[in-house]
Amino acid sequence: MTPANSTLERSSARASKRPRWSRRNPYSAVVVRNELLTAPESEKEVRHLVLDIEGSGLEYQPGDAVNVTPANEPALVAAIVERLGVPGETLIADRKGERTLTNALTHGFEITSTSPYLLDHLANARGITEVADLLVGDRAAIEAWSRGRDVLDLLNLDPTWSPTPEAFLAELRPLAARTYSISSSPSVHEGTLHLTPATLRHPATDAWGDGRDRGGAASTYLADRVDEGDTVGIYVTANKSFHLPEPDTDIIMIGPGTGIAPFRAFLHERSNDDGNGRNWLFHGARHRDQDFLYREEMWAMEADGNLRLDVAFSREQEEKVYVSHLMGGEGEELYSWIRDGAILYVCGDATSMARDVEETLTAIIRDYGDFDDDGARAEVERLREAGQYRRDVY
Numbered sequence: 001m002t003p004a005n006s007t008l009e010r011s012s013a014r015a016s017k018r019p020r021w022s023r024r025n026p027y028s029a030v031v032v033r034n035e036l037l038t039a040p041e042s043e044k045e046v047r048h049l050v051l052d053i054e055g056s057g058l059e060y061q062p063g064d065a066v067n068v069t070p071a072n073e074p075a076l077v078a079a080i081v082e083r084l085g086v087p088g089e090t091l092i093a094d095r096k097g098e099r100t101l102t103n104a105l106t107h108g109f110e111i112t113s114t115s116p117y118l119l120d121h122l123a124n125a126r127g128i129t130e131v132a133d134l135l136v137g138d139r140a141a142i143e144a145w146s147r148g149r150d151v152l153d154l155l156n157l158d159p160t161w162s163p164t165p166e167a168f169l170a171e172l173r174p175l176a177a178r179t180y181s182i183s184s185s186p187s188v189h190e191g192t193l194h195l196t197p198a199t200l201r202h203p204a205t206d207a208w209g210d211g212r213d214r215g216g217a218a219s220t221y222l223a224d225r226v227d228e229g230d231t232v233g234i235y236v237t238a239n240k241s242f243h244l245p246e247p248d249t250d251i252i253m254i255g256p257g258t259g260i261a262p263f264r265a266f267l268h269e270r271s272n273d274d275g276n277g278r279n280w281l282f283h284g285a286r287h288r289d290q291d292f293l294y295r296e297e298m299w300a301m302e303a304d305g306n307l308r309l310d311v312a313f314s315r316e317q318e319e320k321v322y323v324s325h326l327m328g329g330e331g332e333e334l335y336s337w338i339r340d341g342a343i344l345y346v347c348g349d350a351t352s353m354a355r356d357v358e359e360t361l362t363a364i365i366r367d368y369g370d371f372d373d374d375g376a377r378a379e380v381e382r383l384r385e386a387g388q389y390r391r392d393v394y
């Protein structure tokens with residue numbers, strides 16, 4: 001083999017390992033089902049989507065994630081176009097080539113959240129004191145102020161500013177794909193890929209003063225703008241550190257809210273293998289009848305003896321009950337599973353749930369494993385490093 005040939009072979013071997021579908025080249029998957037999982041009267045809105053991936057070459061394991069390329073809401077796009085005072089058909093030239101302003105705002109840029117470049121421009125080039133004061137504060141204050149605000153809010157902070165479309169777009173971030181845990185099992189739900197998105201909606205408040213509802217880009221896209229029969233652009237990201245262990249290993253899964261998504265995949269996959277590993281799920285919902293996700297399936301698995309199920313209903317009594325409280329109540333048994341090698345998985349909210357769960361886990365290990373506080377913390381670290389404590393939190 002000549003050196004040139006071997007280089008060619010190595011690079012084509014690399015190319016064939018590269019996933020065919022990617023951020024730049026997403027697969028157009030047909031939506032087979034798009035249904036509401038939560039009760040219509042629930043304050044939560046969580047959906048179940050089934051995508052057809054038959055023949056796509058897309059492959060996934062339970063624990064992996066799917067990325068969705070969203071399209072922004074037409075009403076918000078139209079409002080920004082109107083504010084810029086030019087026709088939506090105005091042609092914009094950038095490194096993506098030439099496209100209309102409406103197309104660029106729909107598919108090219110983040111418009112549902114604030115942009116750091118735009119904030120910086122307003123503070124420094126436009127002298128907007130509210131923003132300048134904000135930017136000298138800490139990150140948490142900027143995040144709190146930004147929550148629910150979008151780029152139209154920022155534009156409207158300076159009514160005298162009339163940027164050209166190009167100057168305005170230059171201050172925005174490119175539109176990113178959104179990641180969702182895959183909630184299906186490739187061996188049970190063959191040829192399909194399921195996801196479980198919660199819809200982010202910020203209904204108009206008096207404080208906004210403009211009567212405009214705001215919402216998340218991808219979650220409202222999936223809820224409001226994608227019907228059965230439509231296509232969505234997707235690609236898969238493997239998450240090797242969150243895959244299932246051998247079928248005979250016990251697993252403990254902690255997933256309140258949409259954190260249940262990968263565990264639905266795990267449980268279906270495991271119902272289809274012939275291992276003896278036990279499965280224990282802690283789920284959390286506000287109300288049993290409203291937002292206990294996939295409850296019929298979970299009850300059926302429990303009835304078949306394939307699942308030990310503990311669900312914390314946070315709003316059915318005066319005091320909040322969370323997954324961490326239920327874990328604490330089962331501390332002795334939970335510790336015995338961990339001591340015997342069970343893998344512990346946590347999925348869902350990173351900010352408060354995952355922290356509370358880790359505190360409870362540390363207390364359980366201290367109380368039932370004969371450790372002091374420092375020893376229990378070190379043991380949690382050991383479990384993490386050994387891959388016995390795995391988190392996928394967002």
Ligand SMILES: Cc1cc2nc3c(=O)[nH]c(=O)nc-3n(C[C@H](O)[C@H](O)[C@H](O)COP(=O)(O)OP(=O)(O)OC[C@H]3O[C@@H](n4cnc5c(N)ncnc54)[C@H](O)[C@@H]3O)c2cc1C
Nearest residue numbers: 112113147148179180181196197198216217218219258394
């Ligand atoms: C590994 C991973 C797995 C995930 N799996 C799931 C899943 O299974 N199901 C799921 O629903 N989501 C999941 N997510 C979150 C998902 O990727 C999106 O972040 C989520 O759907 C919001 O995206 P959006 O485009 O609708 O909102 P954006 O357009 O990104 O948000 C708009 C604005 O809403 C505000 N905002 C953002 N988040 C919140 C919030 N939580 N509460 C209130 N206001 C907020 C902010 O001001 C934000 O700027 C996962 C994320 C990761 C990283």
Ligand SMILES: NC(=O)c1ccc[n+]([C@@H]2O[C@H](COP(=O)([O-])OP(=O)(O)OC[C@H]3O[C@@H](n4cnc5c(N)ncnc54)[C@H](OP(=O)(O)O)[C@@H]3O)[C@@H](O)[C@H]2O)c1
Nearest residue numbers: 198256257258259284285286314322323349352353356394
């Ligand atoms: N960063 C992102 O992109 C992103 C995207 C989506 C969601 N999230 C975060 O994830 C959270 C969960 O979203 P979700 O829609 O899946 O769930 P959710 O329905 O908001 O919550 C599920 C259950 O968890 C409870 N809970 C609240 N705090 C808890 C805690 N510290 N420990 C244990 N349980 C707790 C809730 O109780 P109560 O509501 O009664 O308190 C509810 O019963 C959101 O609130 C958000 O902060 C982040």
